Amino acid sequence: MGTEEKVITRRDFVRGAVYTTLGTSVIGVPWQDGLSKTNSSLVTIVRNQNAMNSSRYVDIKTVEMMLKQTLLQFTGQRSTKDAWRSLIKSNDIVGLVPTEHLNPTHDEVVEAVTKSLRSAGISKRQIKEVQGWSGDPKNCSALIALPALKAHQQTGIGTVLKNYIMFSGNPERYHKSGSSRLGEIWNLPSVKGKTKLVLVDALYPLCDKGPQPDPRYKWAYHGLIAGSDPVAVETVGVKIIMEKRKALRGEDWPLSPPPVCVEAADRIHGLGTSKMANIRIKKSGWTQDSLV
Amino acid sequence: MLLTKKNVLAVKRFMIFAVFLQAFLLMQSKDATANMGESMINPLLKVGLWSRAETVQNITDQNIFQYMNGAGEVYLGYRFDYLDVYKYKGAGLPEILVEIYWMKSSDDAFGLLSMDWGGEPVIFNESLDSQPSPAIAPASRALYGAGLLRIWSENVYVRILVEHETAESKKVVLSLGKAITRNRIVTPQPKLLNLLSSYVNPGWKLRSDRIAYFRSYLVLNTIYFLSFKNILKLNLSTEAVFAPYERTTDQKDNRRVQFLLIKYETAAQAQSALASFCRTYLEENNKKTVSGMMVDTPLFYQIEEGWVGFRLTGRYLSLVLNSQEKSEGLLILNQIQSNIPKMEIDDGN
Numbered sequence: 001m002g003t004e005e006k007v008i009t010r011r012d013f014v015r016g017a018v019y020t021t022l023g024t025s026v027i028g029v030p031w032q033d034g035l036s037k038t039n040s041s042l043v044t045i046v047r048n049q050n051a052m053n054s055s056r057y058v059d060i061k062t063v064e065m066m067l068k069q070t071l072l073q074f075t076g077q078r079s080t081k082d083a084w085r086s087l088i089k090s091n092d093i094v095g096l097v098p099t100e101h102l103n104p105t106h107d108e109v110v111e112a113v114t115k116s117l118r119s120a121g122i123s124k125r126q127i128k129e130v131q132g133w134s135g136d137p138k139n140c141s142a143l144i145a146l147p148a149l150k151a152h153q154q155t156g157i158g159t160v161l162k163n164y165i166m167f168s169g170n171p172e173r174y175h176k177s178g179s180s181r182l183g184e185i186w187n188l189p190s191v192k193g194k195t196k197l198v199l200v201d202a203l204y205p206l207c208d209k210g211p212q213p214d215p216r217y218k219w220a221y222h223g224l225i226a227g228s229d230p231v232a233v234e235t236v237g238v239k240i241i242m243e244k245r246k247a248l249r250g251e252d253w254p255l256s257p258p259p260v261c262v263e264a265a266d267r268i269h270g271l272g273t274s275k276m277a278n279i280r281i282k283k284s285g286w287t288q289d290s291l292v
Numbered sequence: 293m294l295l296t297k298k299n300v301l302a303v304k305r306f307m308i309f310a311v312f313l314q315a316f317l318l319m320q321s322k323d324a325t326a327n328m329g330e331s332m333i334n335p336l337l338k339v340g341l342w343s344r345a346e347t348v349q350n351i352t353d354q355n356i357f358q359y360m361n362g363a364g365e366v367y368l369g370y371r372f373d374y375l376d377v378y379k380y381k382g383a384g385l386p387e388i389l390v391e392i393y394w395m396k397s398s399d400d401a402f403g404l405l406s407m408d409w410g411g412e413p414v415i416f417n418e419s420l421d422s423q424p425s426p427a428i429a430p431a432s433r434a435l436y437g438a439g440l441l442r443i444w445s446e447n448v449y450v451r452i453l454v455e456h457e458t459a460e461s462k463k464v465v466l467s468l469g470k471a472i473t474r475n476r477i478v479t480p481q482p483k484l485l486n487l488l489s490s491y492v493n494p495g496w497k498l499r500s501d502r503i504a505y506f507r508s509y510l511v512l513n514t515i516y517f518l519s520f521k522n523i524l525k526l527n528l529s530t531e532a533v534f535a536p537y538e539r540t541t542d543q544k545d546n547r548r549v550q551f552l553l554i555k556y557e558t559a560a561q562a563q564s565a566l567a568s569f570c571r572t573y574l575e576e577n578n579k580k581t582v583s584g585m586m587v588d589t590p591l592f593y594q595i596e597e598g599w600v601g602f603r604l605t606g607r608y609l610s611l612v613l614n615s616q617e618k619s620e621g622l623l624i625l626n627q628i629q630s631n632i633p634k635m636e637i638d639d640g641n
Binding site: 007008009010011013014015055056057101102152153154155158171172175176177209210211212213214215216218251254256257258260 | 357360361362363365366408410411437438439440453455456457458510513514515516517518519520521523546572573595596597
């Protein structure tokens with residue numbers, strides 16, 4: 001009995017005992033207090049109600065403006081060129097990592113980022129899309145994560161931490177109970193330390209039934225969410241989704257299964273903070289139904 | 293013709309040949325008929341301003357993850373056979389995606405629809421689409437919302453999706469749904485649901501819009517998370533229904549009891565599943581539970597979220613997952629007991 005792997009159940013979540021169990025059984029690493037970062041992490045949310053029209057076609061000019069605002073807000077720089085230069089070196093090979101499939105990142109967001117990088121002096125040759133089975137971050141010195149905001153039926157949330165799942169070479173390992181390990185992918189040698197910006201496409205998020213698209217659960221949030229702390233950005237995304245679900249049902253509607261990957265990425269993999277108290281959210285633009 | 297010995301032999305040979313030819317042709321037509329049920333769903337090539345290619349994309353359990361990533365687990369969690377995918381395009385128009393999921397049984401197709409009863413009910417054929425009453429789950433066989441039409445039709449589950457909905461695209465989506473379901477047989481909801489009661493007196497009503505029928509713990513976890521492991525030993529041979537009950541007596545009383553009913557292939561499997569559940573979910577009570585466990589006696593334990601109770605009746609395991617009062621949980625748990633023997637007789641057990 002003592003050598004059997006402890007099974008995580010709903011009761012562990014209710015008791016707040018999940019991460020002790022995770023650390024010592026599922027992941028095999030003793031949970032250590034203090035791995036969690038205590039400095040606050042900045043997450044920006046820029047929204048513009050003109051980002052999409054009523055038929056949900058994206059206006060690229062508006063997205064470009066939102067991106068510029070995001071960069072300036074996040075970096076504190078005065079121009080996008082300086083903003084990018086504070087994040088990326090002039091000789092970096094930059095890997096863009098959008099969501100390719102099933103509620104994908106809008107092409108306009110990827111296009112806006114590419115155009116913005118080019119305007120900052122990063123050449124076309126230096127910019128690569130590295131998502132999917134053929135993507136390999138090994139040859140990139142900088143990564144920009146560009147996931148689309150969505151819930152996920154197997155992992156609770158399928159946005160930031162799951163964005164790099166294909167880099168593992170074994171995505172199946174990270175579904176079901178393995179989703180608590182998603183953070184370890186970010187510590188792989190080909191990935192570790194390379195992510196300069198996480199920019200979440202929250203123009204038209206999905207709050208249930210992901211990854212399969214279900215328009216009943218999509219809504220026009222018209223937002224871009226950004227930060228350098230992937231866990232903090234994910235936490236804010238989870239909060240937005242949870243608030244939308246509550247608004248839809250008129251009562252609490254928790255993500256099921258619970259997004260165990262988020263706090264695990266904080267307390268076990270040391271990737272960032274999952275505590276809202278340690279996250280500074282800077283919002284700008286359209287304020288209606290901001291949900292945070 | 294003269295009846296010579298030679299001629300008689302030729303006639304005999306011809307008759308033998310004719311018999312074999314007839315048998316051969318009969319076999320061919322049977323094969324065609326056997327396949328006809330499946331090949332009869334041949335979505336329209338052209339509808340409104342949209343048209344599709346003649347070829348169909350066929351998805352099996354071997355490539356379902358390439359097609360839809362982790363979402364494939366949901367379909368494999370029911371008895372999935374294969375998926376036919378059709379894409380409709382029109383100049384300057386949003387694409388319409390038609391997915392026809394062929395399942396092993398009508399119950400599995402129903403289960404997929406039951407994962408979410410949201411949407412506007414659509415009736416394609418008044419006389420065919422009515423459910424023999426009383427139906428425990430909603431009677432809808434097709435639900436539409438925001439550009440997505442979902443249909444349960446015999447052993448087929450259909451999704452027809454247009455992401456940029458317009459009045460015209462809605463008409464087309466509904467036309468496609470109607471055409472796909474034409475001439476298909478109306479099958480009843482899974483028999484297991486007949487064990488439930490819409491009302492449990494005093495004061496409890498079934499939230500029929502939250503009933504879900506399933507076979508997989510992964511599907512259960514999308515509805516009500518229990519564990520990352522399969523602690524109830526669900527598999528493709530089991531049937532389960534999740535059915536929340538709510539108070540009816542006071543609008544301000546928002547208490548809810550989550551009821552879970554599982555039918556296993558054998559009583560031994562049900563006992564093994566219960567032992568697994570007690571070992572992992574009620575581990576602090578495990579010794580007491582195992583030693584106290586008798587067939588067909590309800591047992592209750594108090595945990596963080598209220599009371600958990602269960603009752604094992606042959607191959608049926610009923611569970612109440614969180615009731616505020618033990619007595620309420622017992623009331624819900626007992627509701628099916630009188631129906632089980634009758635169902636077992638009906639099943640020939």
